[in-house]
Amino acid sequence: MKDKIAFLVAIGNRIGTGHYRRMWNVNKYFRSKGVQTLFFAVSEVNSTQLEHEVMQLDELGQLKDHLIENKVEKIIIDIPALYYYDPIFTTIRSLGVQITWINDSAEARIQAGEKLISCSLNFDSQQSDDYVFYGLKYVILNPLISELASTQRMIQPKIKKVLVSFGGTDPNGITLRLLNLLDGMKGIWDNNLEIDVILGSSNIDLSSLHTDKFPYKMYVHQYIQDMAGKLLSSDLAFISGGMTMYEACSLGTPSIIINQNSEQNDEAASFHNRGAVYNLGSYNQLNAVSLHDAITHIQGQTIREQMSKEAKSLIDGKGIERIFQIV
Structure with a gap:
């Protein structure tokens, strides 16, 4: 592949970091294959949180000059639907730049010659063609996690280690809400x-938890590099229905899902129906009773073994390789 390819993502306190995280993984893979790439982000967050090669845009209109100056032939776009009607996309098309859309909800309004990739389980049964590609086989994982996806997972008789992670920004404060509920579930x-x-x-303030009196041993980490190691070493994960859910499933980590938005909830519900996760629903539905029921249900080793096996069967970790062939 000799084309010069650009990536465009959005990142922010409300949007989160999922679009950026997965496209950065795709970008690294393309570069490893000798492809020249540029990476753009419409960003609300401090630049120190992004890789130094990322070019931040205050608004999408700034993209045009970059594409012309760098003679970009193709662009891969992973942004929320709220941006889809921005005039920049008409401009991109007028420049003759080929567009590939990454959208889990298959909402992008593609035009002739453009491609759409949707990795949602909700579209797993739909027929792909030369321009539209559906299903979990296109799930994008961190390369470290992809390498471990084929590892056999051993499920321990008892839950001894739990992971809590609700994304790069946790816009709805699920972490603190969950920990407060767990604080009241002694025994x-x-x-x-x-x-x-x-x-x-x-930068969640955990001071209100009185961690010195918390009934369980709690370790707080920020900006960890080895998420794969944390997921593999955990007997249970509390996470949202985005990137981390896909990662946990590929590694066979039994998970209870609490979602940041309706899109995540729809996806997590489909995984729940397959027996791959336990979906607790939206963050604003979280309460002590439903949480207690979920934990009680998932305590048994047999339940967690079945969940782990089903989860691993859904995602094989080869999504980036397939996307490379498509683009």
Whole structure:
């Protein structure tokens, strides 16, 4: 592939970092194959949180001059639907730049010659063609996680280590809400239980938890590099129905899902119906009763073994390779 390719993502406190994270992984793979790439982000967050090669845009209109100056032939776009009607896309088409859309909800309004890739389970049964590609086989994973996706997963008799991670920004404060509920559930787990809490850029204030009196051992991490290791070493994960859910499933980590938005909830519900995760629904539905029921349900080793096996069967970790062939 000799074309010069640009990537365009959106990132922000409300949007989160999922679009950026997965496209950066695709970008690294393309570069490893000798492809010249440029990476653009419409961003609300501090530039120190992004790789230094990322060119930040205050608004999409700034993209035109970059595409012309760098003679870009193709662009891969992974942004929320709220941006789809921006005039920049008419401009991109007028420049003759070929567009590939990455959209889990298959909402992008593609025109002749453009491509759409949707990795949602909700579209797994739909027929792909030369321009539209559906299904979980296009799920984009961190390369480190992809390498481990074929590893056999051993499920322990008891839950001894739990992971809590709700994305790079956690816009709805699920982390603190969950931990406060767990604080009131003394006795549901052994007192020796360890909880790893992963924070992103949200800088959640955990002081209200009185961690010195928290009933379980809690370790707080920020900006960790080895998410694969954390998922593999955890007996259970509390996460949202985005990128991390796909990663946890590929590694066979039993997971309870609490979602940031309706799109995540729709996807997590489909995984729940397949027995791959336990979906608790939207963040604003989270309560002590439903949480207690979910934890009680997932305590048994057999349940977690079945969940792990089904989850691993859904995602093989080769999505980036397939996207490379499509583009």
